[in-house]
Amino acid sequence: MAERIVVVGGGFGGLLAVRGLRRANVEVTLVDRQNFYLFQPLAYQVATGSLSSVEVAVPLRQILRRQRNARVILGEVAGFDLEARHVFVTSLPNGGTLTLDYDTLVVAGGARYSYFGHDDWAPYAPELKSLEGALDLRDRILRAFEAAEVEQDEAARAEWLTFVVVGAGPTGVEMAGQIAELGKDVLHSEYRAMDTRQTRVLLIEATGRVLGAFPPSLSASGERQLRSLGVTPLLETTVVGIDASSVEVETSDGARSRIPARTVIWAAGVTASPLAGLLAAAVGAETDRAGRLTVEPDLTLAGHPEVFALGDMVTVRGLQLHGVAPVAMQQGRHAARSIRGSSRMPFRYRDKGELATIGRSRAVGVVKGTRLSGFVAWLMWLAIHIVYLVGFQNRLLVLTRWTFSYLTRGRGARVIHRT
C-alpha cells in the first residue's frame, strides 16, 4: 500500500509539499478550511480595488487536478493523535466529521496578525492576511470615501478621509502607499463635493524605522518614497486604543494623543495558527510568545520523524528566519524531498532577497545581495509577483489590470460588495 501523507494547510508551505510529492508513490490528502490557495503578497491589492479576489485566489482542486495521487478535503482540523497517527477533521461541508490516518503528517497552518491581546480592536481594524479580511477592508475604504462625499461637517469629513495603517512591514507600507494613491490620483476626478487629495494616511510603527527587516539605508529610502506619496510615518509610536472613530497612540516618550480616524488597517504583530498549539499539546511541548512551535533542524517534531511542521507557524531550532513566502515554500519543498527520500536532512534557507513596493514606480529591495530602490526595484517586484502567481490565466489577467492601472491611474475592482 502506498504511504499515506496528510498535509494540513494549502498555503505556500503546504501546497509546495503536496506538489513536491506529485511523482512519488504516495497518497496525499490535503486538508484546508478554504477551497483556494491565496497568493497573500497581493491580498492588499484586493483591499485597495486594484485586483479581483479571484485573481489572487486559485481553487486548490484546480491546481491539483492532474496530480492523481492527491485529494483535497475541505474542513477544519480539530486535533491530532500522534501516537495513533490520526488527524481529526471537523466542519466538513456536509456537517460531518472525519478521522484521517497517516504514515507521514505535514502541518503548515501559517500565521495571522496579532492584536497584542486586544482582540476587541479587531472589529475596528480588520487585518489583511485573509481574503475575507481584504474584501472587508475594500468595502470599508471605499465606503469611507462615499461617506466623506455626503458629509457636510468639515471635521467629520476629515475623520472619513483619515486612514491609519498599523505596522510598517511590507504589507503596511504597501497598503499605506496604495491608499495614498487612491486619494491623490485614482479618485480625484470622481468626487464632486470634496477633494480626495485631502486624504491623510498615517503609518504607525513601534520601532524607529519602516521596513525593519530591510537594511537601514533601504528603510530610509522607503520612508522618503512614502513621504513623496503623501504618507505620514509615525515612528516609535504604539497603538494603545482603537474605537469606531479614533485611534489613541503613545510615543516612545510616553505622550498620548488621539487621532480622529474612521478607517484603521491592522498589519502588525504576528501570531501562529492555532494548529501550532494543537501540535504542541499533542507532544507536550510549549509554543513561544507568538504561538509558534519549535521544530528540529529537519523540520520534524522532536521524537516524531514522521511529523513535519513548517512555515510561519514554526521556528526552526538554530535558524533565524523571517515569516515570508519564500521560507514557507522552500520548507514545503524540503519536507516533500525528505518524504520522497525517507531521509531527514536539515533545512537550509537560500535567501534570494526580498522586495517591497510602495506605490507606482516606487519600491525597495535586496536581490541576491544587491540593494535596489525606486523604479528598478518596482519593475523587479512586478516581474517576480507575476511569475509566482499560479496559473497562466491569472498572470494574464493581473498583467492586464496592472497595465491599465499604470496607463490610466485607474483601479478596476472598486466594487462595494456589502453596502
Place this chain on the structure above:
Amino acid sequence: MAERIVVVGGGFGGLLAVRGLRRANVEVTLVDRQNFYLFQPLAYQVATGSLSSVEVAVPLRQILRRQRNARVILGEVAGFDLEARHVFVTSLPNGGTLTLDYDTLVVAGGARYSYFGHDDWAPYAPELKSLEGALDLRDRILRAFEAAEVEQDEAARAEWLTFVVVGAGPTGVEMAGQIAELGKDVLHSEYRAMDTRQTRVLLIEATGRVLGAFPPSLSASGERQLRSLGVTPLLETTVVGIDASSVEVETSDGARSRIPARTVIWAAGVTASPLAGLLAAAVGAETDRAGRLTVEPDLTLAGHPEVFALGDMVTVRGLQLHGVAPVAMQQGRHAARSIRGSSRMPFRYRDKGELATIGRSRAVGVVKGTRLSGFVAWLMWLAIHIVYLVGFQNRLLVLTRWTFSYLTRGRGARVIHRT
C-alpha cells in the same frame, strides 16, 4: 441656474438617462444603493464561477468621472414629495439623511424575482438579480460539490449533486446549462471520491415550454440543447414548497412529488422595485400585481410631465414590452432626449432581437427577425455581450476568461468566499 435632474437607480435605464444628458446644460444627481452598475445579463456567470464579480460590475463614479455635470450619491430613496419636488434619501454612508430638490425626476428602480408570496423560500433559494445573490449562489453551488465529495451515504450524496433551477426564462436556462457543464466537464477531473458527472440539473417551469418569450420553434431547439447538456426540464410544473433538503412540486394534473435537492436557484416571477410603489403612493395611483407602475406613452407619470419612470418597474400605457435590458436602455435614452428637448414624445421600442445562451456552443435567438440556433447564435451572443460590457478593460478581461474557458473547459473564478 441649470435645470436640476435627479435620477434614481444606476441600472440600464437610469445610467443611460444620465449618460444621455452628458452634453446638456443640467445638473444631474444619480442616487443608487450600490456604488456600481451591474451588467446583469452576465451575473449568472459570476454564480457559476466563470467570471469575477468586478468584471460585471463597474463603479458608477468611474463611468461618470468625466461627465462633470453628474454627481453620484450612495443611499436609499425613502420617498418622494412630487408637489414640493423633493426626493428623500436615507442610509447614506455617513448614517445621515438628505433631501434632494429637482426640476425633473427620473426613477428607474428595476425589478427582482418574486417568490409568489413565499418569501420564506428565499433563504433556501437565492435569486440571481443582484451581485450579492450571485456570489451567495456561487458559494452554495461550490460547497454542494465539496459536501458531495466527503459524503459517504449514496442518497445523501445524490441530494448534494441535485440542483433545481426554478423558472425557464433566459436566466434559468443559462444557469441550468452552466451547472450541467460544471458537473460534466469542468469539475470532473478535480474530485476523487465521486463522479461529478452524476450531477442532476432539474429546470422547473410552470408553462409548457422553456424560453417562453421566444418563438415556439426556438423553445423546442432550446429544450433539445438543454437535454443534450444533461439538463432535465420539468414543464407544466410549479413549486409548492422548498426546504433545506428538498423541493416539492406539483404537475398540471395536480400530482405532487418531493425532489431531494440541497441547492435551489430561483429565477422565476418578477416584482418591481419598491420605488414603483412609493411613486404610485405619491400620486395616489395603484401598482399592478407585479408591483409595476403604469406610465404614460411618453414615460412620464399622468399629471406629472416632470417625472419619468422607466425600465422593469413600469408598464407603458398601450405597449407590451418584455423586462429586458434593451427596453430599459432605450427608455433611459428616450427620457434623456425628452429632457434635453423639453418635449414629451411617445416612447417606441426598436426590437433588435433577443438571444439566450444555453452552454458552450449552444444558444437560440432572434436577431432582426432571423431565427438563430446553436453555434451561430452562441457566437452572436458572445459578441453582443462583449460589446455591451462597460469599459475596455472589462471587455478584455472577460474575453480572456471566456477564451480560457473555451480552450480548457475550466472556470477561473471558483472561490468559495464564505466557507
